[in-house]
Amino acid sequence: MIPAVMPTYSRAKMSFVKGEGSWLIDEDGRRFLDLGGGIAVTALGHAHPALVKVLQDQAGQLWHTSNLYNIPAQQALAEKLREATFADTMFFTNSGAEAMECAIKMARKYWSAKGHPERNKIITFTGSFHGRTIATISAAGSEKLTDGFGPLVEGFINLEAGDHDALREAMDDTIAAFVVEPVQGEGGIIPLPDACLKGLRDMCDETGALMVLDEIQCGMGRTGKLFAHEWSGVTPDIMAVAKGIGNGFPLGACLATEEAAAGMVAGSHGSTYGGNPLACAVGSAVVDLVNDATFLTEVGRKAGLLRQKLEGLVASHPEIFELVRGSGLMIGVKCKVPNGDVVAAGYDQELLTVPGGDNVIRLLPALTISEEELAEAVERLDKAATALEEAS
């Protein structure tokens, strides 16, 4: 009989019942070192005391009102993000895919409101991931995501990231926007070189096309800046955020410049839950903690240490690992054996990592992880690799 929970995931056998910082504790009391972070979600670790308090306090006050009314916590969060980013305005959602849906709708609406409804095509890149709704799987375009779910949403042109000629050729007056992840996450932790992001920005400036960044995985301090695009010096017109911003409370946002949001007037978009008082109370506290120069410098410092240790790990297990790449505490270790085997061998050492595209294992620890915990994680990975070598 089909499981009560629809079997869309092949799940590992652990069942976690408690979290503490970078640790997850299962039903049998086993303590796993969590380098997956619920896929880059628990940026401040599990059960962060300040966040627990904010959530509890808000839970006793007010959970939900409709967006038919002002939501003070939502306005406070929007002001904070406006202060900290390129954005003038934003729409709150419950998830990353919804933030991307808003971005796609906004880019189309921008041109139609300008009297150019024919300018509605959006360029995306191979290996990208933007969520699991019909529009966002159509955007990413890979067979793995779209198989069996057609007809897809029209108007996406999927190009090879490094293929500048194809890009120039595709760039005509039907293009509304580009959508790109500054660091591809699901695709296998592949940073887009700064020069490419700058080149895309220049192309947008020349043609008027909007630059949409998907920072759902790479944003919120993950790379050592509040948002990954800050490393390149360019700013987008629209940006999708989610994952880390709620630290596990479902929250996303679609940020935009005033110009890009020009078509988004009353009645054009909506959400029942998006930006409700509980979510925004937590989101505000997360932004306060992450958008702090000392905190972000620490992320960068720890990332450097981890990277160094991982280079050593790869060198000492050349049969298992191929290379390390990524940005900040968003790291991919490309494997020579199936990445699922490495993740499973990690489980045996009570270490959690996440598989990704291009046969990588992803390390997406809490940004609050300690140096000792990072050292412990690499030691456990070392043991996992040794166990794989001995088994082969």
Ligand SMILES: *Cc1c(COP(=O)(O)O)cnc(C)c1O
């Ligand atoms: C996770 C992710 C999404 C989708 O977010 P959901 O909250 O699962 O809808 C979109 N884009 C990127 C880059 C992601 O990592």
